[in-house]
Amino acid sequence: MARPKSDDKRNALLLAAEQVFAERGLAAAPTSAISRQAGVAEGTLFTYFRTKDDLVNALYRSIKLELADALMAHFPRQGPVRDRLEYLWNAFVDWGVANPQRLNVLDQLSVADIVTDESKAVGYEPFAEIEALAQHSIRTEILQAYPCEFIAASMKALAETTMGFMNAYPAESGLYRKIGFDVFWRGVARKAD
Amino acid sequence: MARPKSDDKRNALLLAAEQVFAERGLAAAPTSAISRQAGVAEGTLFTYFRTKDDLVNALYRSIKLELADALMAHFPRQGPVRDRLEYLWNAFVDWGVANPQRLNVLDQLSVADIVTDESKAVGYEPFAEIEALAQHSIRTEILQAYPCEFIAASMKALAETTMGFMNAYPAESGLYRKIGFDVFWRGVARKAD
Amino acid sequence: MARPKSDDKRNALLLAAEQVFAERGLAAAPTSAISRQAGVAEGTLFTYFRTKDDLVNALYRSIKLELADALMAHFPRQGPVRDRLEYLWNAFVDWGVANPQRLNVLDQLSVADIVTDESKAVGYEPFAEIEALAQHSIRTEILQAYPCEFIAASMKALAETTMGFMNAYPAESGLYRKIGFDVFWRGVARKAD
Amino acid sequence: MARPKSDDKRNALLLAAEQVFAERGLAAAPTSAISRQAGVAEGTLFTYFRTKDDLVNALYRSIKLELADALMAHFPRQGPVRDRLEYLWNAFVDWGVANPQRLNVLDQLSVADIVTDESKAVGYEPFAEIEALAQHSIRTEILQAYPCEFIAASMKALAETTMGFMNAYPAESGLYRKIGFDVFWRGVARKAD
DNA sequence: CATGAATGAGGGTTCATTCAT
DNA sequence: AATGAATGAACCCTCATTCAT
Known part of the structure; x- marks a missing residue:
């Protein structure tokens, strides 16, 4: 399997989501901000979470x-x-x-x-x-x-x-x-x- | 700022907001839905609340x-x-x-x-x-x-x-x-x- | 009624759609191109067509x-x-x-x-x-x-x-x-x- | 460019494309759906067709x-x-x-x-x-x-x-x-x- | 060569706000 | 003051394509 889905990245996204939600509130937290915080591309978020x-x-x-x-x-x-x-x-x-x-x-x-x-x-x-x-x-x-x-x-x-x-x-x-x-x-x- | 004409309308908007927030959640409540629920035009909301x-x-x-x-x-x-x-x-x-x-x-x-x-x-x-x-x-x-x-x-x-x-x-x-x-x-x- | 929906604009949008579809094909015709061609804002298209x-x-x-x-x-x-x-x-x-x-x-x-x-x-x-x-x-x-x-x-x-x-x-x-x-x-x- | 290994795969992709186009229309047919239908990985499609x-x-x-x-x-x-x-x-x-x-x-x-x-x-x-x-x-x-x-x-x-x-x-x-x-x-x- | 995760530009659509009527 | 059409930035998500494995 080429480049398996990384647990690190998944966790980074969860952590990033937590930080962004904490800072800006669940309502006003764009997925783009979460991706950025996690250090991945915007699309990557959606390979880990549908x-x-x-x-x-x-x-x-x-x-x-x-x-x-x-x-x-x-x-x-x-x-x-x-x-x-x-x-x-x-x-x-x-x-x-x-x-x-x-x-x-x-x-x-x-x-x-x-x-x-x-x-x-x-x-x-x-x-x-x-x-x-x-x-x-x-x-x-x-x-x-x-x-x-x-x-x-x-x-x-x-x-x-x-x-x-x-x-x-x-x-x-x-x-x-x-x-x-x-x-x-x-x-x-x-x-x- | 002179108080806008109708207190009724202001209250209707507050009540409408409450209903819409309760039904759809604060996050997903567009001002347009609140205006509609209050029976006023979209723009009117903004004469009562900046x-x-x-x-x-x-x-x-x-x-x-x-x-x-x-x-x-x-x-x-x-x-x-x-x-x-x-x-x-x-x-x-x-x-x-x-x-x-x-x-x-x-x-x-x-x-x-x-x-x-x-x-x-x-x-x-x-x-x-x-x-x-x-x-x-x-x-x-x-x-x-x-x-x-x-x-x-x-x-x-x-x-x-x-x-x-x-x-x-x-x-x-x-x-x-x-x-x-x-x-x-x-x-x-x-x-x- | 304030600023009634204009038939001119509706027609302009239809005409623009026709032109853009003819040029780029139905598949590859973004609504943004249609709005631009019609000379209206992107959002305006959606007040005339849901x-x-x-x-x-x-x-x-x-x-x-x-x-x-x-x-x-x-x-x-x-x-x-x-x-x-x-x-x-x-x-x-x-x-x-x-x-x-x-x-x-x-x-x-x-x-x-x-x-x-x-x-x-x-x-x-x-x-x-x-x-x-x-x-x-x-x-x-x-x-x-x-x-x-x-x-x-x-x-x-x-x-x-x-x-x-x-x-x-x-x-x-x-x-x-x-x-x-x-x-x-x-x-x-x-x-x- | 040397012909890629398998003609079978090439044909499978063409057939898959035909099926997907027929079902969903040319416009709404992602390459990923074609690959899936052909039973190959997404990237493989692009070794057969640039x-x-x-x-x-x-x-x-x-x-x-x-x-x-x-x-x-x-x-x-x-x-x-x-x-x-x-x-x-x-x-x-x-x-x-x-x-x-x-x-x-x-x-x-x-x-x-x-x-x-x-x-x-x-x-x-x-x-x-x-x-x-x-x-x-x-x-x-x-x-x-x-x-x-x-x-x-x-x-x-x-x-x-x-x-x-x-x-x-x-x-x-x-x-x-x-x-x-x-x-x-x-x-x-x-x-x- | 095969794989599928990674990428990021765009897509359609929404919506707070403005402003012509 | 009231209206609702107009605006365009943002949003979530898709997808053709690339590239590390």
Whole structure:
């Protein structure tokens, strides 16, 4: 096979898309700017992604997967629920603070209707284990008897809020990380310990 | 610049913009579609708003003001903090559930970078009184000793999460409204009562 | 109504399309070249014709109508069949020789699959009277008992062949016009007179 | 330039081009579709034909040659003029009816301006013998004293018209073949026999 | 020679904005 | 002030052709 499609180039395009979306917003990001940023010809983008929408969906999945990896790679399968949730919390906000651009783009993509339901499903899958943990904790009466997607969504919402403050006030970063989790835990736990 | 003749037309344009943004997404909403929806000529839009960005910012402010009115118009200046916060909470989510389109557009606008910092500042202003309430409550040790913008932001994040569930499961609407507030209150209060 | 859509501009666009198609071929005729030739902005073309295909179909109909007018406007409703057919023959080839470009484009359009069946039907309508004449002449045994569309098609084919020679040898133009008709008439008449 | 390795591949490309042109029209036929249809890589097409135009011209010549072969291979060098012309007529329309796709493409190519005058000259050459026959017949007063290219052109025009009807009404195919020739013969012969 | 990724000029079309009416 | 035709820069994508493998 002559000159195989290069993973490097594909990744360069995804990264470039991320940067351009972060800078100019998903709406106003021409594919030409993405190609230029990636250092390839305009047409090349379309040998790696059939359409701009395809690129957007691929980027969404790729960020979601990376995030999943950050959360789940060393996730402790044992120990008190509180500790395990705090681990997730910290992994999440640390990732978000380390990759503010990526997080910003993920937020944009999450509301954009270019991202298909299928992509959303794929992106959600790795987080199923968290849901399982939550479910178990509800049954064992550690967490409140709320629908567990609601608990997960609350966690996400509070974590993103927290990240906003961590980014805005880097000096207080550690403090916000902690009080953010405290708010979440007290909010959803049966007994605050 | 003398105010253009008809406030009706201006409002019709804002409303039309909201509808079109809700249906097609902020990105894919041509001004021509907005004019058509408003029942005016394409050019007319530009006598009421100098540019499309102006229209978007005006819409953002108008929604924010309406929301502020919904929250603050009958806000009880007396009574226990918990009750007063719950009043706000309920007013917020009720508004969101009554105006899902408007809420959706507000979400879109909040991440769009067309909305200027100035608009965001203007949109925040009416909520200052809430902040004052929070500040007072912190000093009187009713709420946790967190930065009060953090508490406000947490409230907003949880309320929006809650609204999402209320819209998704209308039958459980009342339930979510309640448990949403409980999560928030336990999260930020010194003593859950 | 502000600045009404101008028939002049519409016609200029049709004429420009004809010229550009004649020069560069239907396939390789960018709309930008048509706009330029018509002396309008690129976008203007699309306020008069929704798509390029629309323009092509409109051009086809317009040429067909013009041709129909050239043939039928003074068509003699009386007299010997031979004379009446010769009138048509002459009107056709005279028009074709006077408008070689237009004829050329009509030929291109006739095989192009951009032209819809509906357009073809509309374009055929004015020629129905000729068919009626042919049918009558077959019944009265002036013409051979062939399907009359076949006679019409033969006439067209021979006329276009004839026009080719008239254009190629303008000095002999009159001669070809005559012998062309003779070939046709002897071919389809019961008795050559 | 040494002939490239495989004549098979060259022919496969010509055949593929014919199929793709027939299906999608000359205008909308990308070289990539032709390569795919031929089962070769995109680049390979260009080792057999320097440009797309070259391919088109080669296809034109190839079809013309094949047609010439169909007409001339068993052309009777003896016998009455009428019989010999009828032989040609039948050979022509039979070929056209047996290869409708090929005929269709030939029609498209004949009006396309991609085909060079040189190609047209080459394509005409094998038909010279017919012209010679016509010329002889005119001198011996069997045919009318018309320019013999005009007679040839008329024959071609009527034959193509005839083929159209043969393809459209296969059940009447034999009938059209016959009356088509009759129209032609009466049109150009001095004495219809 | 065969392959198919890479290229970038153009293609048709959209759209925010202007301006003649 | 209101209208909507006019404008032309940009957009996404295609495709003939080149060239590294």
